[in-house]
Amino acid sequence: MKKLLLIASLFIYTDCFCQTERQIFEYPNLKSLISTAKKVAILPFNVSISYEKMPKGMSLDQIKDNEKAESIQMQQAMYTYLVLKSDNYSVAFQEVERTNYLLKKSGVFENIDDILSDSLCRILGVDAIIKPSWAYANTGSEAGTIASMVLIGFPTKVRGSGRFVMQINSAKDGEPVWRMSKEMREYGFSSANALMERMMRNVGRVFPFQK
Numbered sequence: 001m002k003k004l005l006l007i008a009s010l011f012i013y014t015d016c017f018c019q020t021e022r023q024i025f026e027y028p029n030l031k032s033l034i035s036t037a038k039k040v041a042i043l044p045f046n047v048s049i050s051y052e053k054m055p056k057g058m059s060l061d062q063i064k065d066n067e068k069a070e071s072i073q074m075q076q077a078m079y080t081y082l083v084l085k086s087d088n089y090s091v092a093f094q095e096v097e098r099t100n101y102l103l104k105k106s107g108v109f110e111n112i113d114d115i116l117s118d119s120l121c122r123i124l125g126v127d128a129i130i131k132p133s134w135a136y137a138n139t140g141s142e143a144g145t146i147a148s149m150v151l152i153g154f155p156t157k158v159r160g161s162g163r164f165v166m167q168i169n170s171a172k173d174g175e176p177v178w179r180m181s182k183e184m185r186e187y188g189f190s191s192a193n194a195l196m197e198r199m200m201r202n203v204g205r206v207f208p209f210q211k
Contacts, residue, residue, distance in 0.1 A: 022180060022181065022182040022183075022202060023180065023181045023182075024178075024179070024180045024181075024206055025176075025178070025179040025180075026177075026178055026208070027175070027176055027177045027178065027179075029170060029172075029173075029175060029177050030177040030178055030208055032170075032172075033127070033128060033168075033170045033172070033177050034090065034208055034209060036127065037090075037091050037127040037128050037170075037209070038091060038092065038127055039091060039092050039093070039094055039125075039126045039127055040091045040092070040093055040094065040126055040127065040128045040129065040130060040168075040209070041093070041094040041099045041121075041124045041126040041128075041129050041130070042075055042078055042079050042082075042093065042094070042096065042099065042129075042130045042132070043075070043099070043103075043112060043120070043129055043130065043131050043132065044071045044072055044075045044100065044103075044109075044112065045070070045071040045072075045074040045075055045078075045132045045133060045134050046071070046112075046113065046131075046132070046133040046134075047067040047068075047070045047071045047074070047133070047134050047135075047136075048067065048133075048134070048135040048136070049063055049066060049067050049070070049136050049137075049138070050135075050136070050137045050138070051063075051137075051138045052137070052138065052139045070134070072096075072100070074132070074134060074195070074196055075096055075100075075132070076096050077195075077196035077197075078130070078132060078196055078200060079093055079095070079096045081196060081197065081200040082200070085204065088204075088210055088211060089207070089209045089210060089211065090209050090210070090211050091127070091128075091209045094124065094126055099124055102123055102124050102125075103120075103123065103124070106123045108120070108123065116174050117129060117131070117169035117170075117171075117174035117175075117176075118169075118170075118171055118172070118173060118174030119174070121169075121170075121171030121174070122171070126171060127170070127171050128168055128169060128170050128171055128177070129168070129169050129171075130166060130167070130168055131166075131167045131168075131169060132164070132165065132166050132167075133163075133164070133165045134162060134163070134164055134165075135162060135163045136160060136161075136162040137160055137161055137162065138160040139160050139161065160185075161183065161184065161185045162183070162184050163181065163182070163183050163184075164181070164182045164183075164184065164199050165179070165180070165181045165182075166179070166180045166203060167179040167180075168208065177208075178208045180203060180206065182199065182202060184198070184199075
């Protein structure tokens, strides 16, 4: 048992997502935004977590709490990734703390999806917003994943799958200018930072604000 727990603890931060085909949509107004935008804000992630079999001892309220926590963790992880590579981009990214403060001050933090994108841009004082979402469905068990690691040396059992969506909306009219959708399958355990690193490595190759 101790051996199993040790392996699990060592593996929990390992990047264990297998990626599938991505879809990218570029809208006609994209070039206009790229040529004029100076600052972009990243909204908190719209996170949805579901389980094929509810974990023992977990409640729906706990799942909601996990969704809220992961929403901010992934928002911060995306900001960190983009800022570390800021020399590659033609825009600056607004600090997450400022973005969330302004959303809360305006009373829209809890209902962002109900607010028009151009209104959100005015609240945040930016030229565009990134609207990210992550829908994750857990279809396996930790026990099964750990067992495959012990027997084979790496996880072979699909633990879950998710869809990552990243959309950019312009402040001019609130309309979308760029959208990427990517499905991923999870074979092991991943932290929010490891997951975002994997996601953004793919986004980085097609991100529209690259110089």
